[in-house]
Amino acid sequence: MILSVQGVRKVFGSHRVLDGLDLSVDEHQVVALIGASGSGKSTLLRCVNLLEDIDDGMIWLDGEHITDPRVNPDKVRQRIGIVFQSYNLFPHMTVLENITLAPVRVHRRSAKEAADAAREWLTRVGLAEKADAYPDRLSGGQQQRVAIVRALINSPRLLLLDEVTSALDPELVGEVLSMIRDLKGEGMTMVLATHEMGFARQVADTVCFLDGGKVLEQGPPEQVFGDPSEPRTRQFLSRIIEAGRL
């Protein structure tokens, strides 16, 4: 087991966003988090990456208790990649500089070695000629693929993806999804929050439905989408179907 989230609670003001949430993720497993907007998917991912302090519970990564206050969060984040809905590339750096920043500054690789690795990745995802461009010259789909490469180049044990296609124009969604599909083929362990139910169905080994600050229902996609046992899940899915997204 790579990730284990145990009874995690996260409160904003008086709002319990996560309320005793449990989740475990095995190596090479792809877990999709679904749930209404505001159900806490982003918050959960941010907690796992230690970008938010949790208010109760524990999170374990590779057998290490990472929410122990004595643990250095910078060291933990070096082992986890996260990609955000809004890409968050650094606008003052070229694509190559964005990707090589962490390898050079955090992982102490030489600039040459890091640049070579970055170019190899960019070639793989079809962005080789964009290496020296600034992010504002790239389409949303290209920016998001760069953001994924930026996370992957550090060889994380776990990749967190937070609605990485929601900010994209429909015709650009495919290129990002196919990249994630390739990653699954390579055995990358991933937790992804998504609105793309069709994609979750294809790529996820396990689908978790978040509701009331907990994982209300989880199982293989055929079961959660095809034959949900919880009324709340059925209600959520029927709203999604109405919106034409399944």
Add this chain to the structure above:
Amino acid sequence: MSLSPAQLDRIAYRRRQTVISVLIAAASTLVVGVLLAVGLTGAPGWDRVRESFFDLSVARDALPDVAAGLWLNVRLLVFCALGALALGLLIALLRTLRGPVFFPVRALATGYTYTFRGLPLIIVLYVLTLGVPGLRLEGMPSVLVLGGIALVITYAGYLAEVFRAGIESVHPSQLAAARSLGLTYRQTMRHVVLPQAVRRVAPPLLNDTVALQKDVGLVSLAGPIDAVRAAQISTAETFNYTPYIVAGVLFVLLAMPLIAVTDWVTLRAARRQS
């Protein structure tokens, strides 16, 4: 590539409109210029004004001394601008330090910006250039250096606030992205936040530098012979105010390139935002 008649017609029409606009602008400028000249020279007392402020022979005599004084202003400006930028950035950074150990440092830096933004420059100048030499301490720097220090510490207070505004304008998602890659807080500041912050506040920083270039003339209050002081000396000799006008014109000429650069940077920044 051949253009359609409609496009050719549009181009011809726009060209005619441009010619007409230029002609109108020229005529209007001419009319306003003549009115101003007639109004000014025809006004009662114009002769006396011209004698005391625009006496060409006095101007010619004063120019070498005033220009020599201006060279001092230029050197002072360069050192003070660099010093104030460095000190301002340092103070802004000290204010961002986190953790209980740094509480006193943060408090001092905050107190500094409050104090020196509220304190009139002239008081700082008098205390440092007139008061401090009176202490007759060993190794006292010259009045000029003390005046420069007064300018640096005062302007650093403003510039620190400009830098801080820039640092705070960088969106939290940029910090999250950097931290998520494993960068430490300091690395995040150094590689992600500061470069964006400085770019964003370049226009106001340059603007403050223009203001500094004027205030550099205030060191004349303490005695060093800069352009203002040279003009004052020559005015005292001739009982004519033309030397001040000469110094004023030189200051404006000196500021022009800096102002032009500021406008250009501001325009470019505005364009990049849109």
